[in-house]
Amino acid sequence: MQVLPPLNSLRAFEAAARRLSITEAADELHVTPGAVSRQIRALEAALGRQLFVRGHRQISLTPAGEEYFKAVTKAVADLRDATSKLTKGTGPNKLKVRAYTTFAMRWLIPRLSSFHAENTGVEVLLTASLDPVDFDREDIDAAIRLGPGSWPDVRAYRLASNVLVPVCSPELARRVREPADLVNQVLLHSIARPDDWAIWLRKGAGLSTIDPSSGMTYQSSAMAYAAALESQGFAIAQKFLVEGDLASGKLVAPFSQAVDMGxxxxxxxxxxxxGESKSMRLFREWLLSQFA
Structure with missing residues (x-):
């Protein structure tokens, strides 16, 4: 039987390659950056290959390092799955899911209790981020992302229809009769979705006389919706995320024009x-059923 590479060195390599940072790998493993560097050098010596290109403040993988990282990632995932199967019944299975802040706050979190009630053996660990998802480098099981549906190397399950509509408080709705009246109103924007007003004004209202970038900008759509609730202006909303406020009358869609982003x-x-774990299958089926 051939000798395995040093297992502590593999852990250090996997963390550093996933994060492309010695410092972040050290924080994750609760050791010093020097210890991570020594473990990686030991692994390179054992393999007889250089795995990283070391810059002044950053590292990158060599072609050999990229190839080895893919193999190590698969091995780690297999070990994690095997351990989960072996220890099931001793505690909840943890499912790591990433979403956007607004999606998490306004749609997913209010419904998660029903998933946990139906699946007591699964614990969803939810995080929020705008960063692109890299399943090869990150320890997450699933992500909810906005896009065209054509990501490489992933299974993509379509969720909601993405329909853009302006929304405002009932008080502000009384000030407008048609989209052209927005010229004298405050438009509310999200940094994460800077083009939505321009898309709706052009495709929905057919207007070029209103500056789509004017108004106030917030960190997230959730903050823009909150400002709309306080009568600070008109937000451009993804309709399914404000359906509760529209149904209750807290927000109003003052115009009939809408843009379906397909x-x-x-x-x-x-x-x-x-492979799809049982916990992931349960979460996927539950999530799709909520939108159905």
Whole structure:
């Protein structure tokens, strides 16, 4: 039997390659950056190959390092799955899911209790981020992302229709009769979705006389919706995320014009390189049923 590479060195390599940072790998493993560097050098010596290109403040993988990282990632995932199967019944299975802040706050979190009630053996660990998802480098099981549905190396399950509509408080709705009246109103924007007003004004209202970038800008759509609730202006909303406020009358859609973004909408993404666990299947089926 051939000798395995040093297992502690593999852990250090996998963390550093996934994060492309010695410092972040050290924080994750609760050791010093020097210890991570020594473990990686030991692994390179054992393999007889250089795995990283070391810059002044950053590292990158060599072609050999990229190839080895893919193999190590698969091995780690297989070990994680095998351990999960072996220890099931001793505690909840943890499912790591990433979503956007607004999607999480306004849609997913209010419904998660029903998933946990139906699946007591599964614990969803939810995080929020705008960063692109890289299943090869990150320890997450699934992500909810907005896009055209054509991501490489992932399974993509279409969720909601992405329909853009302006919304405002009932008080502000009384000030406008048609889209052209927005010329004298405050438009509310999200940094994460800077083009939505321009798309709606052009495709929905057919207007070029209103500056689509004017108004106030917020960190997230959730903050823009909150400002709309406080009568600070008109927000451009993804309709399914404000349906509760529209139904209750807290927000109003003052115009009939809407823009359906078609395939550019929300999807549940899972990595093709990993088999679907039972916990992931339960979450996927539950999520799709909520939108159905």
């Amino acid at each position: 395939d550019f909408t929300y999807y549940l993404l899972t990595p093709m390189a990993r």
